[in-house]
Amino acid sequence: MSLGISTRKDDHIVLSVKEDVSSRLSTLLEDVILVHHTIPSCSLSEVDVSAEFLGIGVSAPVMISGMTGGSALAEKINAALATVAQRLGIPVGVGSQRAALEDKSLARTFSVVRRVAPDVPVVANIGASQVAQGLSEAQVLELVEMVGANALAVHLNPLQEALQPEGEPSARGFLDRLRELVRLSPVPVILKQTGEGFSKEAAALVRGTGVRGIDVGGAGGTSFAVIEGLRARMRGLDDLEEMSRTFSAWGVPTAASILEVRAVLPDIFLIASGGLRTGVDVAKALRLGADFAGFARPVLQALYQGGVDAAERYLRRVISELRVAIFLTGGCSLKDLRSAPVVLKGLLKEWVSQRGLARPGAGL
Numbered sequence: 001m002s003l004g005i006s007t008r009k010d011d012h013i014v015l016s017v018k019e020d021v022s023s024r025l026s027t028l029l030e031d032v033i034l035v036h037h038t039i040p041s042c043s044l045s046e047v048d049v050s051a052e053f054l055g056i057g058v059s060a061p062v063m064i065s066g067m068t069g070g071s072a073l074a075e076k077i078n079a080a081l082a083t084v085a086q087r088l089g090i091p092v093g094v095g096s097q098r099a100a101l102e103d104k105s106l107a108r109t110f111s112v113v114r115r116v117a118p119d120v121p122v123v124a125n126i127g128a129s130q131v132a133q134g135l136s137e138a139q140v141l142e143l144v145e146m147v148g149a150n151a152l153a154v155h156l157n158p159l160q161e162a163l164q165p166e167g168e169p170s171a172r173g174f175l176d177r178l179r180e181l182v183r184l185s186p187v188p189v190i191l192k193q194t195g196e197g198f199s200k201e202a203a204a205l206v207r208g209t210g211v212r213g214i215d216v217g218g219a220g221g222t223s224f225a226v227i228e229g230l231r232a233r234m235r236g237l238d239d240l241e242e243m244s245r246t247f248s249a250w251g252v253p254t255a256a257s258i259l260e261v262r263a264v265l266p267d268i269f270l271i272a273s274g275g276l277r278t279g280v281d282v283a284k285a286l287r288l289g290a291d292f293a294g295f296a297r298p299v300l301q302a303l304y305q306g307g308v309d310a311a312e313r314y315l316r317r318v319i320s321e322l323r324v325a326i327f328l329t330g331g332c333s334l335k336d337l338r339s340a341p342v343v344l345k346g347l348l349k350e351w352v353s354q355r356g357l358a359r360p361g362a363g364l
Contacts, residue, residue, distance in 0.1 A: 010071050049319060060090055069100070086118070129169075132172065154178065195221060
């Protein structure tokens, strides 16, 4: 079974860097306008973007989201991503560790992250399907100890599971099992969407489970419907390819998803991911209510095109752009950014109105 998982993981990696696997929806971040303040409050060099990731100090509210593991290629990628995270002092995640639970020889493809990045937060990862089936205390501890994790992400990917030939689209009993997982886990548990986003109705179900964080994984970035459609085409599975095309524009856009979650969970640790590309995107996401921003495919593409140095340069630029965005909105810190004037327009403004969401503060 591990061979099949490894092949699937490699498919995802190769397609992500070789093909256009973006959602056919927008993030709606283009509908967020940060109001320029022409008289800054401090020097650019004074702008502080340091942050805390679940109580752990890091250099910026930016993380490398979990992407892969479970194959020789994935091991090399995880080592490279961990190198970037260590250099920049930011958190890094791993992909689903299911393969390593089933085949212990694959654990090294995940544990390499902690070996290479000893000083930054690392996020372990397991799928909702595996949680719904039940994980023993020993398995939960194995997931955490394998990567020296500071948090454990449970990834939610029902659309991908529904479109995958190998998928397990079953969530019956998930919430009860999730509560048990939280009880067993020695580190905080995060729910992580993978491209379809969170609605306020889904977020409300998280209340009372003990989950500490949500990664919205909104629509507008990588679409696993598109990826699975390409995999189906490679295998001559015409029905799945056509279904995947149908669902390539499915989900809650990232900007809307941030507001949806915040509407019902005002105090949860919130990570914005899904289609973020620049430091201005990060600034917009933080202004809407996110605590952190996650990057995956653009880092992988930079790594593919120019190696570790290119991936580091890309994220260093993102962080610099965030600093400039804070400076140009009249702030000197992340706290200042969270109260900066902002205007919503277009579909996002309409979404906020129709869904009865709170607008993000001053300037509206």
